[in-house]
Amino acid sequence: MACAAALTLAGCSKDTENADSAQLEVRMTDAPGDFHRVVLDVRQIEVHLKDEKEADGWKTLGFTPQAIDILNYVNGKSALLVKEDFAPGDIKEIRLILGPDSYVIGRDEQRYDLKTPSGQTSGVKLKLDKTSLRQRETFQLLLDFDVAKSIVERGNWKPGNDKKERYLLKPVIRVVAQDLRGGLRGTVTPAAALPQVLAIRSTILGPDTVSTSADASGAYQLGALPSGTYRVEFFPSTTAPAGQNAYRNVVRTGIVVTNDQVTELSTTSLN
Structure with a gap:
């Protein structure tokens, strides 16, 4: 349970009000x-x-x-x-x-x-x-x-x-250090698909997965990612209107995340 949740640790902003704390x-x-x-x-x-x-x-x-x-x-x-x-x-x-x-x-x-x-x-x-x-x-x-x-x-x-x-x-919480400030962001089309977005990195302990969902404009962003190569998966949470192409699950591989940088993904089409 403990090893699955995110706990992020970020240092560096200065507190001048109390020099001892x-x-x-x-x-x-x-x-x-x-x-x-x-x-x-x-x-x-x-x-x-x-x-x-x-x-x-x-x-x-x-x-x-x-x-x-x-x-x-x-x-x-x-x-x-x-x-x-x-x-x-x-x-x-x-x-x-x-x-x-x-x-x-x-x-x-x-x-x-x-x-x-x-x-x-x-x-x-x-x-x-x-x-x-x-x-x-x-x-x-x-x-x-x-x-x-x-x-x-x-x-x-x-x-x-x-x-x-x-x-x-049964709470599951992933633990990650915030000083690993990598991330990725992008957009999906059509935005109405409202997909869940999973970023998956292979580790010696097994897959490390972080997830979010795209907003109404189709934008999504994942932060606090360790450096590495990720597989990004998209799962639409709605169905396409009648007469339009069906929404589909999409997998993108080989997405590289570097510490202290946000990787920009090109637009992902879900139909």
């Missing part, structure tokens, strides 16, 4: 799924400053509990959850505490409550590798929630059953 930002963004709305009941955010086994190492951040519709934060958008001065030093983990009121609105316009397995009531923990906050610098932790992988439909659920029993919430 660092500044910490926590943001949330989303990889889309097949729902109209996905609302997370976020109650608390904590970071761990000591070794994993030391229970007293958790520090609660200044976060206001709120319901967040994360489908509002795709295609490069993110929600600012926390921004506060922070003592310099290492952060070992971050923990997201979710309440019982998370839910989705399905394509059928019905509301389905999201059940959280009992093993996750203590929060979603994400380990951080060599994360150090330094004086007079700002660090950003971006929580990239993968909707398609995080919301699991029960195999034995049928229409007419209790709606509260249809979906389980």
Whole structure:
């Protein structure tokens, strides 16, 4: 669970108001799924400053509990959850505490409550590798929630059953360092196809996938990508009107992403 979500770490903006402190930002963004709305009941955010086994190492951040519709934060958008001065030093983990009121609105316009397995009531923990906050610098932790992988439909659920029993919430979050500032962007035609866009990079641990969706103008953008060669896949989420060519899935290969640069893709035709 922890190894799949995005947590992005960016340094370098200066904080001159307090020369002895660092500044910490926590943001949330989303990889889309097949729902109209996905609302997370976020109650608390904590970071761990000591070794994993030391229970007293958790520090609660200044976060206001709120319901967040994360489908509002795709295609490069993110929600600012926390921004506060922070003592310099290492952060070992971050923990997201979710309440019982998370839910989705399905394509059928019905509301389905999201059940959280009992093993996750203590929060979603994400380990951080060599994360150090330094004086007079700002660090950003971006929580990239993968909707398609995080919301699991029960195999034995049928229409007419209790709606509260249809979906389980098993948060999947990918961890990436923001100092890897590669990215890619482009447009699709026709824009009405509203495709999901996946960028897939092969690694020794298996495929590393980042996703977003094109907006109403056909534009899309993916950020915080490690350098490498990607396969970019496009999956239309709508069907073409009668009398027009059908929309099709498209795969583009050999897309090179370089650190600190945004790769521009030529327009991709989906019909």
